[in-house]
Amino acid sequence: MTRGGRPPLAAWYERHGRHDLPWRATRDRWAVLVSEVMLQQTQVGRVAAVWPDFMARFPTPEAMAAAGAGEVIAAWGRLGYPRRARRLWETAGQIAAGGWPDDLTDLPGVGRYTAEAIAAQVDGQDAPAIETNIRRVVERRAGRTLTPAEAAAASRDAGRPLTGRDRLLALMDVGAVLCRPRDPRCPECPLKPGCATAASPIVDPALGRRPRQPAYEGSFRQRRGRVLAELRAGPRPSHALDAAALAALVEDGLATLDGPLARLP
Ligand code: SF4
Numbered sequence: 001m002t003r004g005g006r007p008p009l010a011a012w013y014e015r016h017g018r019h020d021l022p023w024r025a026t027r028d029r030w031a032v033l034v035s036e037v038m039l040q041q042t043q044v045g046r047v048a049a050v051w052p053d054f055m056a057r058f059p060t061p062e063a064m065a066a067a068g069a070g071e072v073i074a075a076w077g078r079l080g081y082p083r084r085a086r087r088l089w090e091t092a093g094q095i096a097a098g099g100w101p102d103d104l105t106d107l108p109g110v111g112r113y114t115a116e117a118i119a120a121q122v123d124g125q126d127a128p129a130i131e132t133n134i135r136r137v138v139e140r141r142a143g144r145t146l147t148p149a150e151a152a153a154a155s156r157d158a159g160r161p162l163t164g165r166d167r168l169l170a171l172m173d174v175g176a177v178l179c180r181p182r183d184p185r186c187p188e189c190p191l192k193p194g195c196a197t198a199a200s201p202i203v204d205p206a207l208g209r210r211p212r213q214p215a216y217e218g219s220f221r222q223r224r225g226r227v228l229a230e231l232r233a234g235p236r237p238s239h240a241l242d243a244a245a246l247a248a249l250v251e252d253g254l255a256t257l258d259g260p261l262a263r264l265p
Pocket of ligand 1: 137140179180184187190192195197198
């Protein structure tokens, strides 16, 4: 306990947590889902810059479902991995037509982590929701890699007495702000007592590491991105575009052919 009687993690989170992230101000299920889908593969700063306008444009699943897929893909802008925008639009259509399913993993593009993150943040459930930052924290505390079940138990242990939303966000913030991949700030960390790594001068960078994404520069992903950027500006003659990249976009439902023109769906 701190001198004021607050558990160290709770006291640290209250003072230093990233409370200004725009999606932290809402408990709306749709808004949190959109933030989680964006955060799956995009850095938090870039998501924070886009999310408010995106939510103003598509405030509900019904609003997004009523828009065309192309409008959602265009609004996705440069967040990357635009298949997420297409799946989000499909998810919106599914919710608008039939309501929220009991199991959120029934929705396109919603995996176990995202479902648990929504359950914890919106419904206050005590779901573990182990994302990259939390995995790094609990694995460094343990000093070894952990199975999913071990990581869930370790996050409950590290977060005690916090549960649900507060534990998820507090541990996430410790991972992002203090337990950083390269230079953890152990002296400031509320989880230092009992941490196997804090006493060691060498941090094993492999623990909790997110699989490295392949280089973007010169990649096929970059070629697809260039074609998509052109189509965001309006229909283009398909013969003037990178044919292989355009074919891949069409196959993924991110572009469509309309006679000699290619355009967003
Ligand atoms: S004490 Fe250091 S290594 Fe351990 S959880 Fe905190 S920041 Fe990470």
